[in-house]
Each structure stands twice: as structure tokens, then as C-alpha cells.
Amino acid sequence: MNENSASFAALDGRDPANLRGDPITGDRYYSKEFAQKEWDGLWSRIxxxxxxxxxxxxxxxxxxxxxxxxxxxxxxxxxxxxxxxxxxxxxxxxxxxxxxxxxxxxxxxxxxxxxxxxxxxxxxxxxxxxxxxxxxxxxxxxxxxxxxxxxxxxxxxDPKAEPLLDYLDPMPQLYKNYPMDTAVRVAWYRIALNANWKFVTDNFSESYHTRTAHPQVPPWIDQDVDTARHEMWPRGHGRTVQPMRPSLSDRLPEGVPHPFEAILQQWDIDPSSYASYEDMAMQGWLDLKAAKRRLWQERGYVHYKDMDDEQITDSPHTVIFPNVTISFLPDNLIFFRSEPHPEDPEKCFFDLWCMAFPVEGQETCQSIMAGEKPLREVETCEHRDFDGGRGIPELAGQIVYQDMELAEGMQAGMHSKGYEDAYLPAQETRVRFFHEVLNDWLEGRR
Ligand SMILES: [Fe+2]
Incomplete structure (x- = not known):
């Protein structure tokens, strides 16, 4: 493996021409036979x-x-x-x-x-x-x-599995600028969900649900489909890279404080210096890159040292096939994972590890999925049952909680005679791609 390897080039994750068109049928989410095939063909080999x-x-x-x-x-x-x-x-x-x-x-x-x-x-x-x-x-x-x-x-x-760095390709090269070893786990959960494990990978393979499920996101992560980059790689990994700036098509009502203003102010940029909302979003985002470049060292943001201009302000939300998702945010590293229940394909365990990069002189961090936390390693994992949200009230309203709230409804819908296959827009190409790569593993093509 090297930086010039062909697999480094991304496939367009918004182009259904990269798909075979394998159907995403409901039985994949509840059949015990299918779950057994996943153990034999996937879990015992990855x-x-x-x-x-x-x-x-x-x-x-x-x-x-x-x-x-x-x-x-x-x-x-x-x-x-x-x-x-x-x-x-x-x-x-x-x-x-x-x-x-x-x-x-x-x-x-x-x-x-x-x-x-x-x-x-x-x-x-x-x-x-x-x-x-x-x-x-x-x-x-x-x-x-x-x-x-x-x-x-x-x-x-699997004694015959390919080496780890090949299996992860191209993640080690894409994210070589992040000092991932230094990220501190400040919140650590394992949450029992009443849904098949694939609900989680499906969900993290698209941002199409964001405006409906996470209305708080567009003001600070641009959710416009045409400004995002959708990428996927032959081994099944993929990512959506979105600029961390306000979406131009989602305006907050006049008089509501805008979250991006606080982000600009944090880096000594005056939001009132912009003539328009569009200017604040677009020029402000460029000014933010420049301000972070200028000030990171004196502010103690040592993890920016090798990061490029995209990495210090943007959100590459990355799925590592089949069940790991990592959000490489400028100041946070968030690890999400789903693992199947040992007996029941209609249940899974969802791991949420919120990690933050230490900033010199700061004793707390803003963990994007769990709120403000002391900047130190948590000692033990919180094991919870989601239980309609009652099992984890401290995360209510967080992005990840909103995702978990959708799990049972999706699981129920997979049993309906009204569901035969997903009907996808181009921006959800990666959802079907995930299932096609999974089929490759289960049918011995990997
Ligand atoms: Fe979501």
C-alpha cells in the first residue's frame, strides 16, 4: 500500500452509476439466516x-x-x-x-x-x-x-485477512494529519437499541435525513447537497465532507442568535462586519480558516499543527465498512459503532465514544454529541438501554439521540409488506453501496 495506490482515488458517492442495484430488502434486518450469513461471511473475517x-x-x-x-x-x-x-x-x-x-x-x-x-x-x-x-x-x-x-x-x-492498514485504505492516508492517538475519550456509552445493526451504518451513510431529524444542524454545518463532497472507496468505506458554515438555504428567523456568530467571535472575527447573511456564511468561513491558521499556536490548538485548510473547519463524516463511523471534526473525534445482538437480529448495541483533542490551557471541552465535559479520560463505559430515550436522558436533544429515536420505526418498517426496496436519491448512493459490499462479503467475492 502506498499513497499512489489506485484505491486512494474516490468513487463518486453521489453517482448511482457506481452501483449494481442490489435491492435492500427488509429480511436483511430481521432474518436469523441472514444474521448467520453475516457471522460466517463478515464478522469472523473483518x-x-x-x-x-x-x-x-x-x-x-x-x-x-x-x-x-x-x-x-x-x-x-x-x-x-x-x-x-x-x-x-x-x-x-x-x-x-x-x-x-x-x-x-x-x-x-x-x-x-x-x-x-x-x-x-x-x-x-x-x-x-x-x-x-x-x-x-x-x-x-x-x-x-x-x-x-x-x-x-x-x-x-481471520488468519488470512489482509493487513489492517490495507483493510482501512485509504483512511490512514486521508487522516494522517490528525493526531488521533492524543484524542481523549470524554464520554463513553454502549446503548442497547431495538434495531438491526445496519440501521446505524445506513444512517451514517447519508445526510439526507438531517434537515428533518436534526434541524439544529444546518445553521453551523452546511447541509446543502451541492456543497457537500460524497466519496466512497472499493472496500466499502465512504464519507461526506461538509463545510462547517451556515447552509444558505436554511435561514434562522430574524432576531434568533446565530450559532456561527459565536464561532466567529471565538476566533476574533466580528460577525457584524459582514454586509449580509450570505457574506457571513461564505466569507466568514474563509476568514475563520485564516484566523485559525494565524492563532492556533498561541491559543494552544496543537492538534491543528498538520491539519489542512479543509480539516480545520470542515466535517468529514466517515464510515469505515462495515460498522464503524468516525467524525473527524476540527476539535472532536467521534467514534460510533453498531454491533449485532448475539441472538436477536432485531437488536444491536450502539457504541458512542466522544473524544476531544486537548487544547493547551483548557480543562473542559465542548463535546459535540455530549455537551461540555471535563477534558480527561472517562474510566468506565456507561451501559444503557435506549428504552425510547428514557435510558439516556442526559443526551436528549443531541444529534445522536435524534438518530437513535429513529431506530425502532425503521426496524418496524422493514417488516411491512409495503416495503420492498429503498427508493434513493443520488446523494444516498452510499447506502446501497454499503449493502452491495456487504453482499460481496457474504457471497464470497471478497
Ligand atoms: Fe442523523
Whole structure:
């Protein structure tokens, strides 16, 4: 893989000519047979995110990622590397640990076998009683491939999977200017939703729903379809890049304070210096780039150091096939992910990790999905049931909450005899593309 590789060039994510036209049928969202095909053809073969590297700084620190009925341990080694092992004792198969923690050795709670950080068996009760010979020093936990990118720990269950950086192509090059390792997770949720996991990827593959579902967004992220860039890549990844400036076609009523004015003022730009609303939106956005360029260093925005003019003011909302979405905002890195429920294809778990880039001299941050937060790593994940919104009242009104509110209605609609296939505008090309790449995996074309 290199910067000149052909796959770096984006396909037009707004051109249905790039599609075969595979139907997006309702059974994909509720059929147990389809969910089984996804396990066999997709989940057991892709790269998964186990957690953040910052969670396991010291040797013996480990992440536990339980995905459907599988469970994997990613453990920091003495030499600083990270190795991944199945969370299953080689003795009788017992699952050994339930949660991320830190241990010198992992001890099976059933018969007391003790496994070192390197996966090698250190102790077995009555080692002399094995006709095969004492298993200590001989047996190892079954290992998986493990790698890191973007401050995330990744693993794959497929020994033949392509290398992580190839799998992610072209994300590592596109986002090389972001110091992703330094982003601090300030809000961390895992939310049970009554919808198939694909609802989440579908939703993040288009911005067509924004004006209806998120009316607070157009005043500060331009939602006009013709000013956005829609891109997708052969491996199924895609993004919509929108300028973070007011949409010209969505005017707030006279007298309502405009959120973009506060953003301009924050960077010493006087919003009243513009002759018109259009001027404030368009020239103000250019002036904002220039002001950030001029002032980032003295203001402590050290994460702008290598970012380009698009990256310091715009919103590339990026789906990494099949189930990870990252919003690379100028000051926030937001990680969204859906994972299937182990039994019920009509349920999923939705992960929301709000991360912020540290700004020197600031002790709090504005987390775009979770409000103002202290700028420090949260220690534990909040496990919630969305429950019509009642399970997570502190996020009410946030963009991501508005998305979650749509999940059950979409799931219900997938069962209707009135639904046969989606009827898509060009700007939703990536929704069908996602399903086509998924079909490629399930039908052995990947
Ligand atoms: Fe949305």
C-alpha cells in the first residue's frame, strides 16, 4: 500500500452509476439466516476495534471485547506491543475474564489454570497427572492477529485477512494529519437499541435525513447537497465532507442568535462586519480558516499543527465498512459503532465514544454529541438501554439521540409488506453501496 495506490482515488458517492442495484430488502434486518450469513461471511473475517490504546498503557493491562458469542482479550506486553488471544481456556474452554482490567496472569476461574501475558500456560493444577506431559510452558492460548491504528486496538479472527492498514485504505492516508492517538475519550456509552445493526451504518451513510431529524444542524454545518463532497472507496468505506458554515438555504428567523456568530467571535472575527447573511456564511468561513491558521499556536490548538485548510473547519463524516463511523471534526473525534445482538437480529448495541483533542490551557471541552465535559479520560463505559430515550436522558436533544429515536420505526418498517426496496436519491448512493459490499462479503467475492 502506498499513497499512489489506485484505491486512494474516490468513487463518486453521489453517482448511482457506481452501483449494481442490489435491492435492500427488509429480511436483511430481521432474518436469523441472514444474521448467520453475516457471522460466517463478515464478522469472523473483518478487523474489529477492541478499544483505545490509552486504556492499556502498562504491561498486563488488557481489553476484553465481547462480540456476539465470541470474546477476545488484547493484552499489553512487556515490550509495549499488544497481542490478542481468545478469551477461552485451553483446558475445557471456560471464558476466563468478563471485563477489561490489569493482571500479571489470567487465571481461569474453573480449575485455576494460569496464563501469562504472552499467552503461555504458567500453572496447571496437578501438572504431573497429564499423560501428555505437564502442559506448563507448552500450551498457549489461541492467538489472533492484532494491530493498532488511530489510537484504536484492532484484531481479526481471520488468519488470512489482509493487513489492517490495507483493510482501512485509504483512511490512514486521508487522516494522517490528525493526531488521533492524543484524542481523549470524554464520554463513553454502549446503548442497547431495538434495531438491526445496519440501521446505524445506513444512517451514517447519508445526510439526507438531517434537515428533518436534526434541524439544529444546518445553521453551523452546511447541509446543502451541492456543497457537500460524497466519496466512497472499493472496500466499502465512504464519507461526506461538509463545510462547517451556515447552509444558505436554511435561514434562522430574524432576531434568533446565530450559532456561527459565536464561532466567529471565538476566533476574533466580528460577525457584524459582514454586509449580509450570505457574506457571513461564505466569507466568514474563509476568514475563520485564516484566523485559525494565524492563532492556533498561541491559543494552544496543537492538534491543528498538520491539519489542512479543509480539516480545520470542515466535517468529514466517515464510515469505515462495515460498522464503524468516525467524525473527524476540527476539535472532536467521534467514534460510533453498531454491533449485532448475539441472538436477536432485531437488536444491536450502539457504541458512542466522544473524544476531544486537548487544547493547551483548557480543562473542559465542548463535546459535540455530549455537551461540555471535563477534558480527561472517562474510566468506565456507561451501559444503557435506549428504552425510547428514557435510558439516556442526559443526551436528549443531541444529534445522536435524534438518530437513535429513529431506530425502532425503521426496524418496524422493514417488516411491512409495503416495503420492498429503498427508493434513493443520488446523494444516498452510499447506502446501497454499503449493502452491495456487504453482499460481496457474504457471497464470497471478497
Ligand atoms: Fe442523523
Amino acid at each position: 478487523w474489529h476495534v477492541a478499544g483505545r490504546t490509552a486504556e492499556i498503557p502498562e504491561p498486563g493491562d488488557f481489553l476484553v471485547h465481547t462480540f456476539m458469542k465470541e470474546s477476545v482479550i488484547c493484552i499489553r506486553q512487556d515490550d509495549g506491543s499488544i497481542r490478542a488471544f481468545y478469551n477461552s481456556c485451553r483446558h475445557r474452554g471456560m471464558r476466563m475474564v468478563a471485563e477489561s482490567s490489569s493482571l500479571e496472569a489470567i487465571t481461569c476461574p474453573y480449575h485455576g489454570w494460569k496464563w501469562g501475558k504472552d499467552g503461555v500456560l504458567q500453572f496447571a493444577q496437578d501438572g504431573h497427572d497429564f499423560p501428555q506431559g505437564d502442559p506448563c510452558g507448552k500450551l498457549s492460548l489461541k492467538e489472533l492477529r492484532c494491530d493498532t491504528w488511530g489510537g484504536f486496538v484492532w484484531y481479526t479472527m
